[in-house]
Amino acid sequence: MGSLPVECAPQKRVKVAESDLAALFDAQRRHLDHFFDRLDMSQAAAFAQALVDATGAVFFTGVGKSGIVAMKLAQTLASLGFTRAGFLSPVDALHGDIGSVFPGDVLVLLSKSGASDELLALAPCARAKGAYLISLTSAASGADCPLAAACDLNVHLPLQAEICPFGLAPVTSTAIQMVFGDTVVAAIMEARRLSRDQYASNHPAGKIGKSLIFKVKDVMKKHNELPLCKEGDMIMDQLTELTSKGCGCLLVVDDEYHLIGTFTDGDLRRTLKASGQAIFNLTVGEMCNRHPRTITSDAMAVEAMEKMESPPSPVQFLPVVDSNNVVCGIITLHGLVSAGL
Numbered sequence: 001m002g003s004l005p006v007e008c009a010p011q012k013r014v015k016v017a018e019s020d021l022a023a024l025f026d027a028q029r030r031h032l033d034h035f036f037d038r039l040d041m042s043q044a045a046a047f048a049q050a051l052v053d054a055t056g057a058v059f060f061t062g063v064g065k066s067g068i069v070a071m072k073l074a075q076t077l078a079s080l081g082f083t084r085a086g087f088l089s090p091v092d093a094l095h096g097d098i099g100s101v102f103p104g105d106v107l108v109l110l111s112k113s114g115a116s117d118e119l120l121a122l123a124p125c126a127r128a129k130g131a132y133l134i135s136l137t138s139a140a141s142g143a144d145c146p147l148a149a150a151c152d153l154n155v156h157l158p159l160q161a162e163i164c165p166f167g168l169a170p171v172t173s174t175a176i177q178m179v180f181g182d183t184v185v186a187a188i189m190e191a192r193r194l195s196r197d198q199y200a201s202n203h204p205a206g207k208i209g210k211s212l213i214f215k216v217k218d219v220m221k222k223h224n225e226l227p228l229c230k231e232g233d234m235i236m237d238q239l240t241e242l243t244s245k246g247c248g249c250l251l252v253v254d255d256e257y258h259l260i261g262t263f264t265d266g267d268l269r270r271t272l273k274a275s276g277q278a279i280f281n282l283t284v285g286e287m288c289n290r291h292p293r294t295i296t297s298d299a300m301a302v303e304a305m306e307k308m309e310s311p312p313s314p315v316q317f318l319p320v321v322d323s324n325n326v327v328c329g330i331i332t333l334h335g336l337v338s339a340g341l
Contacts, residue, residue, distance in 0.1 A: 111147055
């Protein structure tokens, strides 16, 4: 093994020039265009079909940065719930982990060069286990790409150059691998007609999951939490109800709890400014908004947020009503934010 010089002198602060950065982004765009223009769609379709038709698990593997991309693609495919998918470390596989591979499984091997020693050692072992092997390489099939010869299918990912100053660091090739893999996954989602509910079932946590799973009924206030009043109630008699329930409004209902309208703390301020002392003689029904936005309890919570923010002006709450316009709850912007939406 050779030795590398060790830099001991303190480094001066350098500045990244906008012009240099712009030139690199432009070069990266050209390299990606080169990939898109020269990708063999028949190979891409064969790869996608192999994943769809897999009767067993789908494993992704790679070394270095390609291994990181392989791990990400495995996690993305697993999140769809169509098939078992995972990352198989090529080194660990040769020390026992290949025991998780069974006949009918698919092993996808990512390698820029198509000549990674670890993958070349793994391929025949995985084939002996009965796996179907697919290589994704930027080297075209042939003598310079022994991994392609070791696999059942090779997909060539055309690479014009790396934008690294030395043309070595995988800063373009990994982008190509990621774009290709994620696009194929998106194609599988369409082919399998993945529904929002199916996708949500595998994303129960985080903002994505909550936006796909949470319904209005999961986050709305109900029963004793509702700020209710009748249209004949005097405004000044309902101040406690208006301020104590934390909704910033009153839901005006009839004796059977049909929604008549809403009266907000903003309505209170405007009425006080316009009427002065006459407010003591006004009923809620005289000043309420009789055409408020509403939503049903089975609507998605994210839909409620979109409805609150829609023109002509945003609102802080939505009355929740059933098909007969009977109030069954109220959902607030604060409640949605508190729920992580």
